[in-house]
Amino acid sequence: MEYFFQQLLNGFQLGSVYALISLGYTMIYGIIRLINFAHGDIFMLGAYFGFYAITRLKFNFFSAIIFSMVLCMIINVIIEKIAYAPLRKKNVPRINLLITAIGVSFFLENFTSLKIIFGPDYQPYPRPFKIITFDFLGLTISSIQIIVFLITLVLLLILDYLIKRTKIGLAMRAVSYDKDTAFLMGINVDRIISLTFALGAALAGAAGVLYGICYPQIYPYMGVMPGLKAFVAAVLGGIGVISGAVLGSYIIGMVEVFTAAFVSSTFRDAIAFAILIIVLLTRPQGLFGKEEGIKL
Amino acid sequence: MLFIENLFVNYGMIKALQGVSLVVKEKEIVALIGNNGAGKTTTLKTISGLIKPTSGKIYFKDIDLIKLSPCQITKLGIIHVPEGRKPFANLSVYENLRLGAYFVNKKSEIEERLSFVFKIFPRLKERLKQPAGTLSGGELQMLAIGRGLMAKPNLLLLDEPSMGLSPILVEEIFSVIKNINEEGTAILLIEQNAAKALSVAHRAYVLETGKIMLEGKAEELINNENVKNIYLGVK
Numbered sequence: 001m002e003y004f005f006q007q008l009l010n011g012f013q014l015g016s017v018y019a020l021i022s023l024g025y026t027m028i029y030g031i032i033r034l035i036n037f038a039h040g041d042i043f044m045l046g047a048y049f050g051f052y053a054i055t056r057l058k059f060n061f062f063s064a065i066i067f068s069m070v071l072c073m074i075i076n077v078i079i080e081k082i083a084y085a086p087l088r089k090k091n092v093p094r095i096n097l098l099i100t101a102i103g104v105s106f107f108l109e110n111f112t113s114l115k116i117i118f119g120p121d122y123q124p125y126p127r128p129f130k131i132i133t134f135d136f137l138g139l140t141i142s143s144i145q146i147i148v149f150l151i152t153l154v155l156l157l158i159l160d161y162l163i164k165r166t167k168i169g170l171a172m173r174a175v176s177y178d179k180d181t182a183f184l185m186g187i188n189v190d191r192i193i194s195l196t197f198a199l200g201a202a203l204a205g206a207a208g209v210l211y212g213i214c215y216p217q218i219y220p221y222m223g224v225m226p227g228l229k230a231f232v233a234a235v236l237g238g239i240g241v242i243s244g245a246v247l248g249s250y251i252i253g254m255v256e257v258f259t260a261a262f263v264s265s266t267f268r269d270a271i272a273f274a275i276l277i278i279v280l281l282t283r284p285q286g287l288f289g290k291e292e293g294i295k296l
Numbered sequence: 297m298l299f300i301e302n303l304f305v306n307y308g309m310i311k312a313l314q315g316v317s318l319v320v321k322e323k324e325i326v327a328l329i330g331n332n333g334a335g336k337t338t339t340l341k342t343i344s345g346l347i348k349p350t351s352g353k354i355y356f357k358d359i360d361l362i363k364l365s366p367c368q369i370t371k372l373g374i375i376h377v378p379e380g381r382k383p384f385a386n387l388s389v390y391e392n393l394r395l396g397a398y399f400v401n402k403k404s405e406i407e408e409r410l411s412f413v414f415k416i417f418p419r420l421k422e423r424l425k426q427p428a429g430t431l432s433g434g435e436l437q438m439l440a441i442g443r444g445l446m447a448k449p450n451l452l453l454l455d456e457p458s459m460g461l462s463p464i465l466v467e468e469i470f471s472v473i474k475n476i477n478e479e480g481t482a483i484l485l486i487e488q489n490a491a492k493a494l495s496v497a498h499r500a501y502v503l504e505t506g507k508i509m510l511e512g513k514a515e516e517l518i519n520n521e522n523v524k525n526i527y528l529g530v531k
Contacts, residue, residue, distance in 0.1 A: 174395055180346055183344075185398045186399055
């Protein structure tokens with residue numbers, strides 16, 4: 001029983017990281033209907049930025065997270081301006097954007113693998129604070145887990161506030177519903193799209209650093225699997241639905257950890273994609289998604 | 297106030313507008329009437345910047361609108377109330393109205409404009425917290441116009457405000473249009489309901505397959521034989 005609860009805790013930890021990544025997927029999909037397959041690589045960049053901030057710049061843990069979030073924001077906005085914005089302005093079919101995103105993903109993975117950038121090798125991630133474990137009702141909770149939960153919670157609350165209570169958030173919701181009418185309100189739609197990319201990247205950047213301290217080994221292709229799983233989580237929750245992405249992420253995190261713990265760790269990746277197939281076959285709009293009507 | 301000269305718009309191979317020229321003067325209601333596909337909505341979308349013309353001029357008080365983005369045009373007080381109301385159905389009525397005054401940050405100013413809109417459409421006040429998607433057709437039209445008014449427009453572009461409404465609501469909407477105009481807002485009105493449009497307008501243009509076929513004072517057009525036959529359904 002203790003083992004079960006211990007795994008629940010681990011699932012919660014993994015789910016938190018997935019939640020931060022999948023929010024970016026779901027927000028960017030919501031705003032321009034693009035499945036941004038390069039998003040997992042932004043997460044990878046975030047892990048590396050945190051790594052260098054801690055090892056080279058001697059930043060403390062919290063400033064390293066902020067540093068990584070800011071750099072990821074800037075890079076994702078630049079990517080949006082160079083790779084997607086010119087295509088959007090030409091009103092190309094959505095598939096073109098999707099293929100571009102895959103291209104951006106390959107570029108980031110291979111470019112950062114160059115020796116002069118991050119290099120292709122695995123790097124051990126530093127632990128910038130002492131790991132203390134607490135015994136709580138027979139469970140062992142580490143300071144890492146507590147920090148992951150707290151940071152995720154704070155970021156989710158900030159995001160929720162931003163989207164529901166601010167003018168910018170209102171504009172984001174308007175743009176995601178109907179771009180042309182948003183223009184007529186005087187909303188600078190391009191700026192709102194950039195901002196969405198920036199927000200998604202900030203969360204992915206934070207996720208990268210958190211992932212680094214939880215599973216302390218990083219490499220340029222590390223974003224592929226978590227990125228895909230966060231994507232599955234976003235689809236499971238109903239892509240475009242913010243709360244769905246969070247819940248979907250915790251489900252995927254739990255399922256993955258429990259599969260590894262009680263079935264076999266070789267199935268841990270397969271199970272996430274099995275869920276994707278089942279969702280797409282039975283409820284393609286996801287748990288919380290609405291079936292999209294035909295827009296006239 | 298608004299000055300359009302020789303406007304051409306293409307959708308790929310289709311020529312939507314072929315040399316439209318029209319003028320809206322201060323404090324005027326100008327109606328643009330014509331059949332489906334004549335290019336009425338295209339004209340409005342080009343004015344508000346959603347469509348860029350292939351050639352022609354659009355000036356608003358000496359400002360060249362063609363160079364501006366839709367949000368800059370909105371900032372000038374040219375407010376386009378689109379066809380089909382286009383509510384943000386996922387947002388509440390309040391949030392929709394708030395977006396209408398997107399540039400305004402001062403709370404007192406927003407409150408003031410809200411109460412102005414509620415004076416015209418008291419129904420919206422009752423629905424304030426409801427998602428816009430739950431409103432009836434008439435309420436949606438009120439919301440669309442109310443949202444436009446939140447911007448304190450100098451020039452209001454109305455696209456088919458009477459579409460799909462019951463005769464009583466059509467009367468109500470048109471009397472509102474008249475009132476808004478009497479408070480000093482110029483209006484460019486697009487309508488298929490030509491009789492109604494001509495009854496409130498000062499001047500009117502008749503658009504056919506992308507060209508202006510007729511123009512004149514509204515009361516002259518009402519008595520014009522061609523207009524009577526084609527648009528007013530009088531034999």
